[in-house]
Amino acid sequence: MKTNDRHSYTKSSGISVEDKQILEKINLNVPENAFLTLMGPSGSGKSTLLRLIASLITPTTGTIKYQGRPQSQWAKPQYRQAVSYSVQQPTLFGETVQDNLAFPFIIRNLDFDRSRAESALDQVDLVPQRLKATINSLSGEEKQRVALVRNLLFLPQVLLLDEVTTRLDSATKSCIHKLLAHYHEQGLNIFWVTHDESEIQAADQFLLIKVGHLEA
Numbered sequence: 001m002k003t004n005d006r007h008s009y010t011k012s013s014g015i016s017v018e019d020k021q022i023l024e025k026i027n028l029n030v031p032e033n034a035f036l037t038l039m040g041p042s043g044s045g046k047s048t049l050l051r052l053i054a055s056l057i058t059p060t061t062g063t064i065k066y067q068g069r070p071q072s073q074w075a076k077p078q079y080r081q082a083v084s085y086s087v088q089q090p091t092l093f094g095e096t097v098q099d100n101l102a103f104p105f106i107i108r109n110l111d112f113d114r115s116r117a118e119s120a121l122d123q124v125d126l127v128p129q130r131l132k133a134t135i136n137s138l139s140g141e142e143k144q145r146v147a148l149v150r151n152l153l154f155l156p157q158v159l160l161l162d163e164v165t166t167r168l169d170s171a172t173k174s175c176i177h178k179l180l181a182h183y184h185e186q187g188l189n190i191f192w193v194t195h196d197e198s199e200i201q202a203a204d205q206f207l208l209i210k211v212g213h214l215e216a
Ligand code: ADP
Pocket: 017, 022, 040, 041, 042, 043, 044, 045, 046, 047, 048, 049
C-alpha cells in the first residue's frame, strides 16, 4: 500500500531506565518509502530505539509521531498492525506453523485463508506442507522465515527489523533480502538494524548510533 506524503515518524526523544540515560537527543524524521539501516556497536541503543518506535516501550521524554500523530493517540492494536516489529530470535507459539500464520487472521476477525498462507510460505521457499509442521521440528532458519511470513501476511506500513538475519545461512538471508526488496518496491517502509556489510550497502540511507546518540 502506498502512503504518499505522510510522515512515518518524527521524534525527538530520550529514554532512561532507573536514571540511566539510554538514548538522548534523538531527532529523526523518516520520510515515506524509507529503507533505512541503523548500525552501531552493541549496547548503543539500537534495539531500544526500535522498541520505542514499535511502541513496546514509552520514551521518558519527547514524542514519537507516526503519520503526524503522537503514538499515544493511536489505539495500540491499530498502531501495531501498521508498525510491525521483528526480532532476531522470534517467538513462535502454539504447536504448528499454521497456528502462527492463523494469528494475523484471528486478530483481524478474519477466517484463515489457507491458500494465502501457502503462497506466503512459498515466498520464503517453504513448501505448503510446512503449514502442518510442528514448531519444534523447525530449524532456526525456518523459524525466522515463518516469523517473517507472520509479519508480512498482512502488509504493515512500517517493518522494523532487529538483526533478523544475524546467524542465518546465506540461502535464508538472500531469500529474506528478496522478499524485503519486493515489498519495499510496493511501498513498505523498512527500518533495519544490522551488522551485515551487504545489507548496509543495500540500504537507501543509513544511520549510525553511538552510545545513545545518532550520528549523521
Ligand atoms: P543494542 O541493541 O544497540 O545492542 P540496546 O538498545 O539493547 O542496545 O541497549 C542499550 C543500552 O540500554 C544498554 O546499555 C542496555 O544494557 C540498556 N538497556 C536496554 N534495555 C534495558 C532495560 N530494559 N533495562 C535496563 N537497561 C536496559
